[in-house]
Amino acid sequence: MSLAGVVAFGWPLLVDPGTTFSHSTDAPLLFSLLMPLLLAVVLAEISEGGLDVKAIAMLGVLSAIGAALRPVGAGTAGLETVFFLLILGGRVFGAGFGFVLGATTLFASALITGGVGPWLPFQMLGAAWVGLGAGLLPPLRGKAEIALLAAYGAVAGLLYGVCLNLMFWPFTTGLDGELSFVAGAPLTDNLQRFLVYSLATSLGWDIGRAITNIALVSLTGTVVLRTLRRAARKAAFEAPVEFTPAAHGTTRPAGSDMRG
Template sequence: MTTTAPPTAPDERSGHHPAPLLLGGRPSLVGRLRSMTVYLLVLVIGVAAFLYPFWLPSSALPSQAHAGDAPLVAALVGALAVGAVALEIRRGTMTGTTVAILGMLSALAGLMKLLDLPGGGSGLFFLVILAGAAFGPRFGMILGITSFVVSAVLSGGIGPWLPFQMLALGWMGAGAGFIGHATRRMSPWAEVGVLAAYGWVWGFVFGAILNLWFWPFQRGGSLDWAPGMSLAQSLDRYWSFYVATSLAWDAAGALANAVIILIVGRALMATLRRYANRLEPVTILEPATT
């Protein structure tokens, strides 16, 4: 017989609850594989959506970037996010409270996107990074995807760029979750320093990724991509394009990310981690009765 109990007291040194004990081998493994397949599909579909124009002949490319396929990409990513939450709830790794926190953080991040921070920074990014580090990569990916949906609805920023923003921010949140696993046992200031560095790097990475949603469709300029270019030529041309159009803006945003995380990261991470630890399920093994 198996029973599920509330989380036990956290470890005194780490403040982290014991990891859940997976039961029954096959059911737990199947559920985990289903869940991981959904997250892997988000990654595969996202990479394919960004890169497929580079393999199409020029005659097949529309005059407007992703004019026809952006709604399909958005629908697929949204459906996978909903499916991921449903599978997590079924496995017991998410509860109604976790989903409520996810919704609250998504709404808060969406609202903070409306703030114009100095240097082109965005409150959306730092919150997704800190929450992803506290709750883990799967939560971080879903939060990144849903946060940009909320911000687009609130700001009227719905267009063919939206699914690509959702994907990039989802990847940012997932990466922050992996960073959070690695920094969990660090001192609070050391962890905040690592997350600030991560936010600074992603200030550039996010901009570099987002440019790819439209860059392959541009034609005629000296910095544009042209069908038939080799990989080395494409990378060289894109680097020139990025430096000329995005580097300064992204540098300012990256600095804003790092500064905000350094200012609020310690207090906010303590709060988020506290909730994450309380919500982590713990399964207790009991001998079967006959």
Template sequence: MVHLHLSARLSIALVSLVGLASFLWPLLVTPGSGLDDAATAPLILAALLPLFVVVVLAEIARGGFDVKAIAMLGVLSAVGAVLRPLGAGTAGLETVFFLIILAGRVYGPGFGFVLGSTTLLGSALLTGGVGPWLPFQMMAAAWVGLGAGLLPRLRGRAEIGMLVAYGIVAALAYGLLMNFSFWPFAVGLETQLSYEAGAPVVENLQRFVLFTLVTSLGWDIGRAVTNSLAILLVGPAVLSALRRIARRAAFDRAPTPADSA
């Protein structure tokens, strides 16, 4: 596991709080607050990418990521960036999240967080998919890797079963988060699916659930199936390979003050 210093953990927590607010702002605004304007959300998002950079630099500068960890991050990010176009856009199939989950499981929540964001960034640069949706995708994928690193310690079939279940939950949660990112602007006004600024939270949640059922549930299920099958079929071999690399690279050694001097 790649261990992190306290400053890096706090940076991840800060970025996560900003990211959560960026996703859930439709449920938090009130009429006349200034945040119910469609031009406000992109401004919030513009702050996310610099925060991602701060997180990565903090982890590297403080010694949480040594040269070997950075090399592994680069390799896995490149592999994930290549894997994603193989399935993205085809009936909801996603061929990248299982790798983020497995790597986060082996190398820890901090590594999984950074890997999720860099993988989606690399994929966007590779396929020309850079746009206002990218910070949302990076944040959601980062949480997928973070959560995998926080799962309980299990081994054998119990671990694979847990990772399969987590892969399903993470796939559905990713879809819900991405829906939140564009739902207020996706449909016109005065429909049963439309976001209504300032409406009670319960009412807007009902509209959001209906929007999700109508527009994306099938894609989210496809992503969940892809995740679970990939983890079930190749998960044991990938976990074994990643752990073997971790042992040889001595990732399990916690950083010392001398490392960051």
């Protein structure tokens, strides 16, 4: 899925001069590819033990919460209030869970807010990568973990903005020569133009998103991580049953009380 996403974001950089293209044609194809592959990720995680009943239930709960939180910030000045939840959820439940959580949260949010359009599959992929990366971070605990997640939130907020810029930039018209995309130009030239475009048009919003992630992870990280981990332990539906010998030679489930 990530490879398909890289191709979807970057293919305009490789087209021939004079080529006409539009996300109104490739976005439906990407979306039709994205949904079955998401299902494939879920099934693969279930078969490998990465997701069980409790994790699937938690996926639905966190996706609904994230979809409700997103309109609170609405992206104004980069105030995105949903990414911290993707980071914390991916941290607790793993990279596969975080990937699916990011995609389903943005999809549910778009349905609620009417934000369905050619940009949606690209937003889903960008958010999925945010959750994926959180699940791949090294194991830490305490203040060091919060600091790590806050730093990751800052980087992820900036990179998410870069990804969405890359989706939109080739189709932006009315820009001068230093900012505009030139179909068929050398890759290094277009990347330089893209860097200038990002710095000039969206850096302020991206920094706002990064600061929002740092603040929300720092303020809520300890409590939310503890809550999610407690929920994962208490809802251990898949915990194995072990049998230990009883005093009189029979067997009984570990932890059971024979007095009753």
